[in-house]
Amino acid sequence: MIQIVDASEKYGDGQKTIIAAEPIAAGEKIWWCSCSDDDYIMSRDDILHLIEMQPHLRRFLCWYSYMTEDDMYLIPRTFATELNNDACVLFNHSCEPNCGFDSGDGNTIVAIRSISIGEELTYDYNFLETEPSLIRGTVCKCDTLSCVGTLMFDRYRDEDFQKRFYLYMSSYLQTRVRELETKWYSTKCFTRSATDEKRKSLHALEWIQAGEIVARFLGPVNIDNHFIRDVNKFEATCMIDEHKQVIALYDLPAESEITLNYHGKLL
Numbered sequence: 001m002i003q004i005v006d007a008s009e010k011y012g013d014g015q016k017t018i019i020a021a022e023p024i025a026a027g028e029k030i031w032w033c034s035c036s037d038d039d040y041i042m043s044r045d046d047i048l049h050l051i052e053m054q055p056h057l058r059r060f061l062c063w064y065s066y067m068t069e070d071d072m073y074l075i076p077r078t079f080a081t082e083l084n085n086d087a088c089v090l091f092n093h094s095c096e097p098n099c100g101f102d103s104g105d106g107n108t109i110v111a112i113r114s115i116s117i118g119e120e121l122t123y124d125y126n127f128l129e130t131e132p133s134l135i136r137g138t139v140c141k142c143d144t145l146s147c148v149g150t151l152m153f154d155r156y157r158d159e160d161f162q163k164r165f166y167l168y169m170s171s172y173l174q175t176r177v178r179e180l181e182t183k184w185y186s187t188k189c190f191t192r193s194a195t196d197e198k199r200k201s202l203h204a205l206e207w208i209q210a211g212e213i214v215a216r217f218l219g220p221v222n223i224d225n226h227f228i229r230d231v232n233k234f235e236a237t238c239m240i241d242e243h244k245q246v247i248a249l250y251d252l253p254a255e256s257e258i259t260l261n262y263h264g265k266l267l
C-alpha cells in the first residue's frame with residue numbers, strides 16, 4: 001500500500017518520504033505502528049542532557065521522538081536499534097495532511113480523505129506535538145496553501161483546528177485539548193510530570209517577563225484543577241489577580257517553576 005522514496009529535493013539531504021503505492025480510500029487504515037512496551041520513554045530533561053553530552057544524537061532524538069506528555073517522549077526501539085522496519089517514523093508533516101491517528105487506537109495511521117496513487121502520505125505534526133516539542137521552530141516545507149510557515153506546535157489551541165482534527169490527534173494531544181476547558185497556560189509554559197516526590201508542576205519553557213500572564217484559571221482556584229504549586233509568599237514567582245490570571249512577579253528564565261501563594265484564599 002505504501003512506498004518509501006527519497007525526498008532530498010523537497011526536505012533536504014538524505015530525507016525520505018512515504019507515498020501511496022495504490023489508491024487509498026478515506027478512513028482506510030494505512031499503517032500499524034509497532035510501538036510497544038519495549039520502546040524507550042525518556043524525559044525532556046534526559047534527552048536535552050544526552051544531546052548536550054553527545055551532540056551527534058540531536059538529529060536522531062529530535063526527529064524520531066514523539067511526545068506522550070509535556071515532558072515525556074517515546075523513541076521507537078526498533079528505530080533506536082537500527083532494526084527499524086516501522087515506517088511510521090518516516091511520515092513527514094503537512095499543514096494540509098491526508099493522514100492522521102485513529103482515535104480508537106492511537107497506534108494506527110488512517111487516511112483522512114481519499115488519496116491517489118503516488119501522493120505523499122503526511123500527517124500534521126500538530127496531532128502529536130505541543131510547545132515543548134524538540135522540533136519546535138522547524139521551517140515547514142510542505143508547500144501547501146495553508147502552510148503555517150514555522151512549526152510552533154500551538155495549533156491544538158485553535159478551535160477550528162480542534163473541530164476538524166480532534167479525532168485524528170494522539171491521545172496526549174486530545175488530553176491537552178480537553179484540559180483547555182478548565183485551565184489555560186501560556187505557550188511559554190510546560191508541565192513537568194509528577195514523580196514519587198513531587199506533584200505535576202508548571203514551568204517556563206522560555207524567558208518570561210515580569211508582568212506577563214502565564215496562566216488563567218477557568219474554574220475555582222484549587223490544586224485539583226491546575227498544576228501550580230502553592231508555596232510560601234517568599235518563594236512565589238507569580239501572583240494571581242481578581243480575574244484569576246496568574247502573572248509573573250519577576251523575569252523568569254526558562255525552566256523556572258511557576259508558583260503561587262494562594263493558600264487560604266480560594267477565589
Ligand SMILES: C[S@@+](CC[C@H](N)C(=O)[O-])C[C@H]1O[C@@H](n2cnc3c(N)ncnc32)[C@H](O)[C@@H]1O
Pocket residue numbers: 011014015016017062063064089090091092093094135138139140141142
Ligand atoms: C519523523 S522525521 C520524518 C522522516 C524524515 N523525512 C526522514 O527521512 O527521516 C521528522 C523530520 O523530517 C523533516 N520534516 C518532516 N516534515 C517536514 C516539513 N513539512 N518541512 C520540513 N521538514 C520536515 C524534519 O527534519 C523533521 O524533524
